[in-house]
Amino acid sequence: MKSNRTSATSIVSRVLLGLLTIMTGSWGIFALIFSEPHNDIVRSILATAFGVASLATLIALGFRRWHWQALAGYFALFSLLLIWWSNIKPSNERDWQIDVAMLPYATIEGDLITVHNIRNFDYRSETDYTPSYYDKRFDLSKLEAVDMVASYWMGPAIAHIFLSFSFADDNYLAISIETRKEKGEDYSSIRGFFRQYELIYVVADERDIIRLRTNYRENPPEDTYIYRISGSIENGRRLFLEYIHRINKLNAKPEFYNTLTTNCTTSIWLNTRVNQTHPPFNWRILASGYLPELLYERGKLKTDGLTFPELQQLSHINARAQAADDTVDFSRLIRAKDINLTPTTIP
Template sequence: MRKVLTRCAIAVALLLLGLLIVMAGGWGVLAITFAGPADTTLRNSLAGAVAIASLAALVGLGLRRWRGRSLAAYLVLFAGLLTWWWRVEPSNERDWQTDVSVLPYATIDGDLVTVHNIRNFDYRSETDYTPAWYDKTFDLNKLEGVDLVASYWMGPAIAHTFLSFAFEGGDHLAVSIETRKEKGEAYSTIKGFFRQYELFYVVADERDVIRLRTNFRQDPPEQVYLYRLKGSLENGRRLFLEYLHGMNALKDKPEFYNTLTTNCTTQIWLSARVNTEHIPFSWKILASGYVPQYLYENGRLEDNGPSFDEVQRRALINARANAVDSPLDFSARIRDLSLLDN
């Protein structure tokens, strides 16, 4: 019986090692494919070499005589891969797309905060626009609230989420954490795992960053929802300052975006930890489309209607946004519930 158990344990251990080799090899091949040398032939050759080495290590697992040597050789190879990987560094010096070409930053003087390079593009279509940026000073004592924006384009589980900070006088400053793409570069969820995009704070007027999604993006079209968050204004001020610190940090030291761990929604949750009353982590934060529902379940939305479906219905702003005649009225009109059924 003991021999049988020992053999079973060895078989399970070898199976687990095999799975680890497959996972490590797959990661290595993709990492080199996306982040490897610029020369296509060299990059493909290195990726192929990793695939062959992984296959050889799997074969070696089944040969008792070669098992130790093949595992040791594979560990050396993988250590080399990791060493190279951690030397792939982000940069602020690339040929950026126009909409992410200018880094925002803030100067803080007590309760007065000046945000530099606020984006305010005049769109004629998603790709046809007049670029513009400006600076504006905000008084933290005049913060009136914080809104969550959730934009959907591929089903209920995935959304792009960002915050908009409301100040007295109808001022709204939206901050959307996104990928910083180079000219000619498109977003890819898979590439987002492999250090292909820098992290970027889009700091913009709502008539830029929200109106772009409600009025101009059609391939695919986006459904945009706006929710007022429930919480103290002091918490909102701390969260706003935390955003500004994060924004300034990227100006001095760029970071990589990551599809799973460093994205639009996880960065909101990480920033919100500056307040002790932040909501606990949940799988719904990773499945970002469920974040509004998760906030509703935790009593963090001002609209606590009889059901989340009803709250979500009132939060949909596409029709209101498309009915705005002048972009100067945009923020007020998308919040006008009297227009809900029009």
């Protein structure tokens, strides 16, 4: 009986060690495939070699005589991989794509916050534009509301979420948490797990960051919605200030983007922790397309008694944005036929 229990324990242990080897081996292969600055051939050789080592370790688990030696060798190799990985550092000094080349920052004087390098490109198409930036001073005491923008391009489950802060006299400042890509670099969700992109808070005029999505994105087109967040105005002010601190921190010390832990929605959720009433985590924060419905269910959106489908329909702004185009009154016009978006703010 004791022998049977020992045998069963040994089998379970080997299965668990096998799963651990598969997970660490898969991670190591991808990390090496996407590693820099080596060329494609070097990356392929290193990834293949590590894959062979992982496979050999899995096979050795089936042999009592070899498996401990194989595991010791494999995890020594994996430890070297982790040491190499820990020495991959983010940088603010790369050959950036033009739309993320300029980092924003802010100077704070009490309630007066001057935001520098607010992006306001003049678009002729998604890829043809004239870069332009400006600085603007905002009075934190005059923050009136926070809006959530949700832009969809690949079905209902995935959306890019960002916030726009509304100040008195129709002054809006949009802040979008994104990947800072180098020239010639495309976005990949898988690459986003492996320190391939720096993190950037794009601070932009709504005529730039919203109009780009509603008027110029065609492949694929994007459907964009604006929802007003409900709650305490003081929470909104604390959240705005937290964003400003994060922007300044990234300007001084770069960080990596991560597809899971520092994407557009998880970063917003992490920032809301500055408020005691921040919402608890929910899987729909990861399936970002469902975030507006989640906030609706939790009473965090201004609804005026509408059902969520009704609210969603009224919040769709593509047609209004296309009609407004580059007018100075763009922000007011894209909200003109929405529900009564009176000043309220963040949860």
